[in-house]
Amino acid sequence: MGLENKIFESLPDVLTVKLDAVINWSRKSSLWPATFGLACCAIEMMNTVSARNDLSRFGAETFRASPRQADVMIVSGRVSRKMAPVLRRIYDQMPEPKWVISMGACATSGGVFDNYAIVQGVDKVVPVDVYVPGCPPRPEMLVHAITMLQEKIMKESVKERTDTYEDESRRSIVPGTLPVTEGTTLEECAKDAETKPYSVPSEHEKRRSS
Amino acid sequence: MSTEFAREAIEKLRTGNENLVADVKDALGEYTATVPASSIVEVCEKLKNEHGFDLLADLCGCDRGPEDDPRFEVNYHLFSTEHYNRVRLKVLLSEDSPNVDTVTTVWKTANWHERETYDLVGIIFNGHPDLRRILLPSDFDGHALRKDYPLRGYEPYSLT
Numbered sequence: 001m002g003l004e005n006k007i008f009e010s011l012p013d014v015l016t017v018k019l020d021a022v023i024n025w026s027r028k029s030s031l032w033p034a035t036f037g038l039a040c041c042a043i044e045m046m047n048t049v050s051a052r053n054d055l056s057r058f059g060a061e062t063f064r065a066s067p068r069q070a071d072v073m074i075v076s077g078r079v080s081r082k083m084a085p086v087l088r089r090i091y092d093q094m095p096e097p098k099w100v101i102s103m104g105a106c107a108t109s110g111g112v113f114d115n116y117a118i119v120q121g122v123d124k125v126v127p128v129d130v131y132v133p134g135c136p137p138r139p140e141m142l143v144h145a146i147t148m149l150q151e152k153i154m155k156e157s158v159k160e161r162t163d164t165y166e167d168e169s170r171r172s173i174v175p176g177t178l179p180v181t182e183g184t185t186l187e188e189c190a191k192d193a194e195t196k197p198y199s200v201p202s203e204h205e206k207r208r209s210s
Numbered sequence: 211m212s213t214e215f216a217r218e219a220i221e222k223l224r225t226g227n228e229n230l231v232a233d234v235k236d237a238l239g240e241y242t243a244t245v246p247a248s249s250i251v252e253v254c255e256k257l258k259n260e261h262g263f264d265l266l267a268d269l270c271g272c273d274r275g276p277e278d279d280p281r282f283e284v285n286y287h288l289f290s291t292e293h294y295n296r297v298r299l300k301v302l303l304s305e306d307s308p309n310v311d312t313v314t315t316v317w318k319t320a321n322w323h324e325r326e327t328y329d330l331v332g333i334i335f336n337g338h339p340d341l342r343r344i345l346l347p348s349d350f351d352g353h354a355l356r357k358d359y360p361l362r363g364y365e366p367y368s369l370t
Contacts, residue, residue, distance in 0.1 A: 082347055116354060116363030 020157050027071075027097060028150040031060035034070030034094060036087070039077025041104040041136040048139040060146050067093040072149070073126070074142070078106035079119040091126045097161045099153070101145050102128045105135045213241035215290065216297035219261035223253060230256075242298040247310045250301050254286065254316045263288040263297060266313070269323035271331030275357045281305040282333055286313070303333065312338040330355040 037045060048055045055061045064070040067090045079087055091100070102122050105111035108131045110120035122128060129152060132145045213236055220243050223230050230253055233244040245253050257263040265288065272283040280302040288297045301310050312335040313320045324335040325344040332353035335341060343350060352359055 115361050116359075 021154075023158050024154050024156055028153040029059045030062075031058075031072045031099075031146065031149070032062045032064050032070045033060060033072040033074050033101075034067050034090065035063045035065050036073055036090065037076050038079060038083065039104075039106065041076035041107070044136045044139050045074055045076045045103065045142060048142045050139075053139040053143060055143060055146065058143065058146050058150070067091075068095065070094055071097055072099050072101060072146075074101045074103050075107040075122045075126075075128075076103040076136075078111060078113050079122050079125070080117055081119060084119050084125050087122065088125050097153075097156075099129045099149055100126050101130045101132065101142075101149060103132045103142060103145070104137055105133060108133065111135060213239060213295065213297075215261075215293040215295035216241040219257060219263070220297065222261070223256060240296070240298060242300055244300045244302065247301050247303060250284075250286070250299065251311045251313055251316065253299060254288075254313045257288060257297070257299075258316055262290045262292040263295075264291055265289040266317040266319050266323070267296070269313070269320055269327065271327035271333050271355070273331055273355060273357050276305070279304055282308050282331060284310055284327065284333055308333045309336055310334075311336045314338060329353070332356060 037043075047053060049061050049063065060072065067073075071094065073091055073094065075087065091098070100122070102108045106113060106118070107122045108128075110118050112135075114120070119125060130145045130149050132141050134141055137145075217234075217236060220231055220234055220241070229246070230249050231243045232246055235242045235244075243253075266286065267289045268285070268287040270285050272285060274281055274283065282303040282305070284301040284303065286299040286301075288299065289295075303310060308331075310333065312324060314324065314335075315337070321338070321340065322344060324338055325340070325342060327333050328335060328338075328341055329343040329345050330353055342348065346354060352363070354363075
C-alpha cells in the first residue's frame with residue numbers, strides 16, 4: 001500500500017537505463033568516509049556529522065575507523081613526512097571505488113607549515129578528488145565538498161574503477177619513513193637511505209581521468 | 211628554589227678534583243656547572259651516587275650558531291628528589307668534534323634523550339647502545355635543529 005506499489009502500477013516491470021547512472025547513483029548516495037583526522041580540521045569534520053550540520057542528509061555520515069569499510073578518505077589536517085606512508089597505506093587498503101577529499105589549507109598545500117617536516121600537499125601521496133580551502137574550513141564547506149564529490153561521482157564510469165596495482169602502491173611509499181624494526185643499527189638505516197624522488201606519480205589518477 | 215644543596219655538591223666535587231668542573235654560575239635561582247666533555251660521566255656518577263641527584267630530568271642539545279666556537283652545548287638537568295634541588299650541567303662542544311660520552315651508564319632514561327639530541331642537533335654520544343634517529347625519518351639528511359639547516363630541508367625532501 002506504500003509508494004512503491006503506486007510506482008509498480010504506473011511503471012513497466014523492466015526499465016532501460018544506463019548502468020553507470022544506476023551504479024553511480026547508489027555509490028554517491030551512500031558514501032562511507034574513513035576517519036582520518038590529523039589536526040584541528042578534524043574537529044570541524046566531527047562537527048559536520050553532528051546534529052547541527054547533519055551530514056547524514058547527504059548520505060555520508062557513516063564514518064568508519066577501518067579503511068576496508070570506507071570509500072571516502074577525508075584528509076583533515078597537515079600530513080607530516082612520517083605520516084605520509086601511513087596515509088598512503090590506508091588509502092591502498094581502501095577498496096575501490098574510493099575518493100579523497102583534501103580538507104583545509106594544510107592538507108591541500110602545506111598551509112603555513114612550509115618546512116621540512118610537512119608534506120606540501122597530500123596530492124603528492126594520493127590522488128585527490130576535491131580540495132576544500134580554509135583554515136579550518138567550516139562544516140558547511142565540507143558538506144559542500146561532499147555534494148561536489150557526489151556530482152563528480154555521477155559523471156564517472158564504472159570501467160574507470162580498478163584496484164591499484166601492487167607495484168604502484170609500493171613505489172608510492174615515501175622513502176625512509178617506514179617503521180624501523182627493533183635492533184636496526186644506524187649503519188643499516190643509512191644503507192636504506194638511497195635517494196629516491198619525493199613525489200608520487202599518481203598513475204592511478206591518470207588511469208582514472210584518461 | 212634554593213640552590214644551596216646544588217652549590218654544596220658541586221663545591222665538594224671541585225675540592226676533590228679541580229678538573230672535574232670548569233666553571234659555575236649561580237643566577238636567577240638556577241645553578242649551572244660547565245663540565246669538560248671528558249669528565250661528564252664521572253661528574254654524573256658522583257652527583258647521582260654521592261650527592262643524591264637521582265633523576266635526570268632532561269638532556270638536550272643546543273646550537274649556538276655556526277659562527278660561535280664552541281658551537282654546541284649539551285645540557286643535563288639533574289634533580290634530587292631527596293633534597294628538592296636542581297642542578298644544570300653544561301658541556302661545550304666544538305663543531306669539529308661534537309662528541310661526548312654517553313650517560314646511559316648512569317641513567318637509563320638518557321637513552322632516548324641522547325637519541326633525540328643526536329637526531330636534531332647532531333651530537334654523537336660515544337658508547338651509546340643504540341644511537342639511531344628517533345623523531346625524524348631514518349633517511350633524513352642533516353640535523354633539523356642546527357642553525358644552518360634550511361627551513362625547507364635538503365633535496366630530495368625540500369619539496370620546493
